[in-house]
Amino acid sequence: MLDQLDLDVKLKKSEAHEQISELRKQLRATQQLIREARIPVVVLLEGWEAAGKGGTIAELVYPLDPRGFRVRSTRRPNEEDQARPFPWRFWKDLPSRGDFIFFDRSWYRPLLEDRVEEDPGENRVKAMAAEIREHERQLTDDGYVVLKMWLHISKAEQKKRIVHMEEDRYERWRLADKERGFVKSYKKYLHAAEEMLELSNSGNAPWHLIEANNASFRRVKAMRVLLETLQRALEAKPAPRKKSHAGEKNGEAKELRERARHIEISGPPTILDTVDLSKELERKEYETRLDPLQSRLRDLALEIHRRNIPVILAFEGWDAAGKGGAIKRLTQELDPRGYEVIPVAAPDAIEKSKHYLWRFWRSLPPQGQMGIFDRSWYGRVLVERVEGFATEPEWRRAYDEINRFERQLADWGAVVLKFWLHLSPEEQLRRFEERERVEYKMYKITPEDWRNRLKWNEYRMAVGDMLEKTMTTYAPWTIVEAENKLWARIKTLETVVQAVEKRLDE
Amino acid sequence: MLDQLDLDVKLKKSEAHEQISELRKQLRATQQLIREARIPVVVLLEGWEAAGKGGTIAELVYPLDPRGFRVRSTRRPNEEDQARPFPWRFWKDLPSRGDFIFFDRSWYRPLLEDRVEEDPGENRVKAMAAEIREHERQLTDDGYVVLKMWLHISKAEQKKRIVHMEEDRYERWRLADKERGFVKSYKKYLHAAEEMLELSNSGNAPWHLIEANNASFRRVKAMRVLLETLQRALEAKPAPRKKSHAGEKNGEAKELRERARHIEISGPPTILDTVDLSKELERKEYETRLDPLQSRLRDLALEIHRRNIPVILAFEGWDAAGKGGAIKRLTQELDPRGYEVIPVAAPDAIEKSKHYLWRFWRSLPPQGQMGIFDRSWYGRVLVERVEGFATEPEWRRAYDEINRFERQLADWGAVVLKFWLHLSPEEQLRRFEERERVEYKMYKITPEDWRNRLKWNEYRMAVGDMLEKTMTTYAPWTIVEAENKLWARIKTLETVVQAVEKRLDE
Numbered sequence A, B: 001m002l003d004q005l006d007l008d009v010k011l012k013k014s015e016a017h018e019q020i021s022e023l024r025k026q027l028r029a030t031q032q033l034i035r036e037a038r039i040p041v042v043v044l045l046e047g048w049e050a051a052g053k054g055g056t057i058a059e060l061v062y063p064l065d066p067r068g069f070r071v072r073s074t075r076r077p078n079e080e081d082q083a084r085p086f087p088w089r090f091w092k093d094l095p096s097r098g099d100f101i102f103f104d105r106s107w108y109r110p111l112l113e114d115r116v117e118e119d120p121g122e123n124r125v126k127a128m129a130a131e132i133r134e135h136e137r138q139l140t141d142d143g144y145v146v147l148k149m150w151l152h153i154s155k156a157e158q159k160k161r162i163v164h165m166e167e168d169r170y171e172r173w174r175l176a177d178k179e180r181g182f183v184k185s186y187k188k189y190l191h192a193a194e195e196m197l198e199l200s201n202s203g204n205a206p207w208h209l210i211e212a213n214n215a216s217f218r219r220v221k222a223m224r225v226l227l228e229t230l231q232r233a234l235e236a237k238p239a240p241r242k243k244s245h246a247g248e249k250n251g252e253a254k255e256l257r258e259r260a261r262h263i264e265i266s267g268p269p270t271i272l273d274t275v276d277l278s279k280e281l282e283r284k285e286y287e288t289r290l291d292p293l294q295s296r297l298r299d300l301a302l303e304i305h306r307r308n309i310p311v312i313l314a315f316e317g318w319d320a321a322g323k324g325g326a327i328k329r330l331t332q333e334l335d336p337r338g339y340e341v342i343p344v345a346a347p348d349a350i351e352k353s354k355h356y357l358w359r360f361w362r363s364l365p366p367q368g369q370m371g372i373f374d375r376s377w378y379g380r381v382l383v384e385r386v387e388g389f390a391t392e393p394e395w396r397r398a399y400d401e402i403n404r405f406e407r408q409l410a411d412w413g414a415v416v417l418k419f420w421l422h423l424s425p426e427e428q429l430r431r432f433e434e435r436e437r438v439e440y441k442m443y444k445i446t447p448e449d450w451r452n453r454l455k456w457n458e459y460r461m462a463v464g465d466m467l468e469k470t471m472t473t474y475a476p477w478t479i480v481e482a483e484n485k486l487w488a489r490i491k492t493l494e495t496v497v498q499a500v501e502k503r504l505d506e
Helices: A013-037 A053-061 A088-092 A113-118 A122-141 A155-167 A169-176 A186-200 A215-236 A250-261 A283-306 A323-331 A358-362 A377-381 A392-412 A425-437 A439-444 A447-454 A456-469 A485-505 B013-037 B053-061 B088-092 B113-118 B122-141 B155-167 B169-176 B186-200 B215-236 B250-261 B283-306 B323-331 B358-362 B377-381 B392-412 B425-437 B439-444 B447-454 B456-469 B485-505
Strands: A041-047 A069-073 A100-104 A145-152 A207-211 A311-317 A339-343 A370-374 A415-422 A477-481 B041-047 B069-073 B100-104 B145-152 B207-211 B311-317 B339-343 B370-374 B415-422 B477-481
Touching: A013 A215, A013 A439, A041 A053, A041 A215, A053 A069, A053 A100, A053 A145, A053 A215, A088 B358, A113 A186, A122 A145, A122 A186, A122 B392, A145 A186, A145 A215, A186 A207, A207 A215, A250 A447, A283 A323, A283 A485, A311 A323, A311 A377, A311 A485, A323 A339, A323 A370, A323 A415, A323 A485, A358 B088, A377 A392, A377 A456, A392 A415, A392 A456, A392 B122, A415 A485, A425 A439, A425 A447, A447 A456, A477 A485, B013 B215, B013 B439, B041 B053, B041 B215, B053 B069, B053 B100, B053 B145, B053 B215, B113 B186, B122 B145, B122 B186, B145 B186, B145 B215, B186 B207, B207 B215, B250 B447, B283 B323, B283 B485, B311 B323, B311 B377, B311 B485, B323 B339, B323 B370, B323 B415, B323 B485, B377 B392, B377 B456, B392 B415, B392 B456, B415 B485, B425 B439, B425 B447, B447 B456, B477 B485
Parallel strands: A041 A100, A041 A145, A069 A100, A145 A207, A311 A370, A311 A415, A339 A370, A415 A477, B041 B100, B041 B145, B069 B100, B145 B207, B311 B370, B311 B415, B339 B370, B415 B477
Antiparallel strands: none
């Protein structure tokens, strides 16, 4: 069956380039619709060792907002997993409605690796396949999209790639803990793979076969499959019609916006007053500098992975200062298995009932990975202070608590960097109004933003105190001049690159 | 230092019995105040192998509502833990405000076992101790009570106990994966323990030394230490004054209660109509039967632990039907490390944004343990159906989904039992009114309960459908006649005992 795939299909790089650029645009727009329609998406990548699963995931997530997806590499079950029913560990990682998860290998291990290595017998295989179908059916019954891709390459191609990986110093360590024996038993794996595909092809969660000998063809086909799958899901469950926030309770909202338009800065001077907001970059220079910085960071990320160094980045800043865009440029070229963006919203009931640092502790990345917090524990001394969610003794105590928390991270060996994205009230206003005008940006602006803007001076004091009291050598703040987005993105990237380089040199 | 403890102190069993009975009463009442004051409590038990840590925890939790505490045995850190900062895994288990956690061994391993076995050197030990103090300080700064007990026994006593454990078939396997070498290196451990006590004794989280050669003395002292610690915490942060719910918005509440007093059963017949609510037990007979059943279940629990069999119990029933009391009688004599009670409330925002089974999957106990759900996934076809939180297609689909979920549990090897505690509307009314009258029961009744009561007939239909559609051989329902509490408790216990016995015989 798999031998009927035409592995000679090719796509010229130039053609692929054009198609990819178009597919990215569509995927970016579609992600937004998926979020609005609250459809949760589970994407599995299975296939031969060295078939390009990691690269495919990187391609698929490239256009996506990193706050809306996670990537998981599935390793052998550990002790905790083994003490639970088989699907337990995959349930733990289930995405919320509107979010994506990408699995680099998944719940098919028992039908592939285990099948070949331990040969549990046909009955056991059939029973496992039934369990897997059951698991997928539970998800799809509840509206989850389950998209499964099998990346197929020929024996000769696989051999070529593994030899090549062994020669590459970044790839070699990655290969080390995997089954190099794959090539030797190509035939056995082929049999297992065909059996697996047959046993687990279902209407609700069908397999998509991707011819992967040619990288360009693989990339384009995988993107297309994802896009089409999402589009079909949206046909079945379209996003609700967008409401313009300005439209609701029109008078009230209008009045709020009017009041918040003009902000007069007041209060004692803070460190923010000295920030030079005239810093800017031309688009051309931006583009010249972006590429090498992103490539450099990709290499550094592999190096920190190899050396088991954790990196923790915390992003704070005014609404509309461009945190999301800066984070996107930071992660765009990274192997998505090596970082995670953790969006931080208001705490839920359970989070509120514990120490406020609890949810950040829980979200810490493992060593060798980058954890990027889009808003962070600094909420305690910003929004919680300004809105009165924390009492004065609580937020006053928090500076010290936060310093000690970050000290713990630094002692653990982490590179800890904190960014404050700064802009003027005038530039914020311009961006708010642009968001209200431009349809695809509309979801980004709510009455909440206008209300926060009214409290500019209170936040200004809170930010000043925060910077002053939590500026440490082991977890330094970088104030990013964000009046010009291009400048802000390059400065963020440069800061991270330099800090990681410095650590690696130590 | 530790040699100055008088290990010859003894308490006569009869004296201890009396004191324990009084301390239990006080602890039970104090737990309620701690919950109302929203004080989170972390209790660590450290001490010699065979000093009685497990038994002490069992004694301490005996009087407590099992919905308000968890027990964790701390093993060696696994791969996931090792990739994170040292305190990470303890943060994961942090209790919510008002709840307890009991650690059987804790974050002191590096200063005890590791100190002796790997001897990391004095500097490393001091650094670890500083990390530990920092961790404890973070918790206590935020209002956590951190109570640390060191259970001390003599070398001769330890030797006697380990020999005895090796002769006991239930204890032997437990000893197997632990350090039998303890006795041999008593002196080295003694040194490490003294060093640890000195390095980590702090005002905010002091050590309490418990002389543990004599079991009665140990039990009483540990209970007293816990009680006094809780009382001091309550002095510093008293529970808010109780409000009688009836007092608020008096007219409205009164009107609601009046309307809900009399319930006329209506609608087509259901399986509930055939339940014989006249079943009852005299207190004397109850007491005669309770003890042997509880002992039997304790033995069975050890056996399921030994044989790695998971047990899943789901409790549903009318408000005030006595679920809590039945669960308490079920768990009272069990080793608290072998079960967990999972109280199920309305889903929070994150839970709502995922598959409704997600939170139950996450809470599954490991093999060899008992997971007791106080309310369960049946909420989908009960409250969510009646209140309209789930759409009709959703709850209709749920019967099948639930059956398949339970089938997965059964296939995994679990004993799955479900209980519906049934009573008449008249008996419910009597209990509601009693709760309103009796001060320490007042927290148990809210206007919500009266509102639910008004929907008796809708629930009646929902329960009927539920029992009919989810009554399976692999996960049977037991309808418990709960008009008489004593009868209900014995029937529940008997059902569990018989089902586990049956499984063990297979």
